[in-house]
Amino acid sequence: MKARIADIKSMAIHDGPGIRTTVFFKGCGLKCLWCHNPETISSVPQLAFYETKCQHCLACAAVCAAHKAAELQHHFDRGSCLGCGSCVSQCLQGALQLFGTEVTAEALLPRLLEDRAFYETTGGGVTLSGGECLLQADFCAALLEALKKEGIHTAVDTCGFVQKAAFEKVLPYTDIFLVDIKAIDPQVHKACTGQENGMILDNIRYLDSVDAQMEFRIPFVPGCNDREIPAIRDFLKTLKGSYNVKVLPYHNYAGSKYAALGMENTLPPTIPTEAQIAEAEALLR
Ligand code: SF4
Ligand code: SF4
Known part of the structure; x- marks a missing residue:
């Protein structure tokens, strides 16, 4: 269970x-x-994105299309997020946190x-x-x-x-x-x-x-x-x-x-x- x-x-x-x-x-x-x-x-499950911690390194964009790069800036497309949590470990700034395991x-x-x-x-x-x-x-x-x-x-x-x-x-x-x-x-x-x-x-x-x-x-x-x-x-x-x-x-x-x-x-x-x-x-x- x-x-x-x-x-x-x-x-x-x-x-x-x-x-x-x-x-x-x-x-x-x-x-x-x-x-x-x-x-x-x-x-x-919900992914929290703490915008003020983001350094726009775009490491998360390498693993999921919900994280997009636009003019070297990071944009999170929440509507595309499935809440799998795969991107969380990519972010060394602690800007991503999954709630729901x-x-x-x-x-x-x-x-x-x-x-x-x-x-x-x-x-x-x-x-x-x-x-x-x-x-x-x-x-x-x-x-x-x-x-x-x-x-x-x-x-x-x-x-x-x-x-x-x-x-x-x-x-x-x-x-x-x-x-x-x-x-x-x-x-x-x-x-x-x-x-x-x-x-x-x-x-x-x-x-x-x-x-x-x-x-x-x-x-x-x-x-x-x-x-x-x-x-x-x-x-x-x-x-x-x-x-x-x-x-x-x-x-x-x-x-x-x-x-x-x-x-x-x-x-x-x-x-x-x-x-x-x-x-x-x-x-x-
Ligand atoms: S939680 Fe999963 S689906 Fe959502 S942005 Fe991260 S890797 Fe993509
Ligand atoms: S990995 Fe973290 S710091 Fe880098 S762009 Fe994604 S959310 Fe921002």
Whole structure:
């Protein structure tokens, strides 16, 4: 069984307890305006071209017609790119990066175990993230089961926009779910993410009913979901379990990634102030 992933990052400190290694899966059913991992939204491989790093050496043009030479300048014809990744190793400037490689759980496990010393000394472990990792739930379940057999702490970072069956598959092998709540009003949710949130809230209620450990993450995005905090608080109060809740201040650092991927930049313009974040945290507390 194979999964398509965008990246693997070691030394993560915001993806669950301790120091963690995070696997970013490709594909997501939501399209959040503020997404800071746009390379994970599409399920297909994508080549990122960082124009400012390009030295116009044209080494890439030697291996693929999608890279063209015009007056000794490099031009990337994205429409001709198949996402095979063959050109990436040609570029010594790091201007090309492929997001979307296929891996097996058997190949991924040894890579994740390389960081075991960090997990053991900090109470960390492995986090499956994305994109929405649970769109590839069978693979996640197999990988999480293998990690648990190795004694590794496991976390699933999810937007919740998947069928309940996906949660049922990974539940036995997941120590904690890191669950986004972006809005309670379905129309606000749809305006911000492209989808209503009924399935997400049902999945949260399901995880609560089976005593799963959860941590909630609330991205705070002025002009998008900043008025949803009281409704989120009221929803959380209906759950029977006690959970950590974190407010994640929106940032717009991902702008260059949208450009490199040839994607429309949907990042909202306004960054929250410290006072706004403090107010949201106080409301939730
Ligand atoms: S990823 Fe493959 S198809 Fe796309 S530009 Fe590079 S070599 Fe060509
Ligand atoms: S190999 Fe890299 S630096 Fe050279 S032209 Fe291609 S993208 Fe630019």
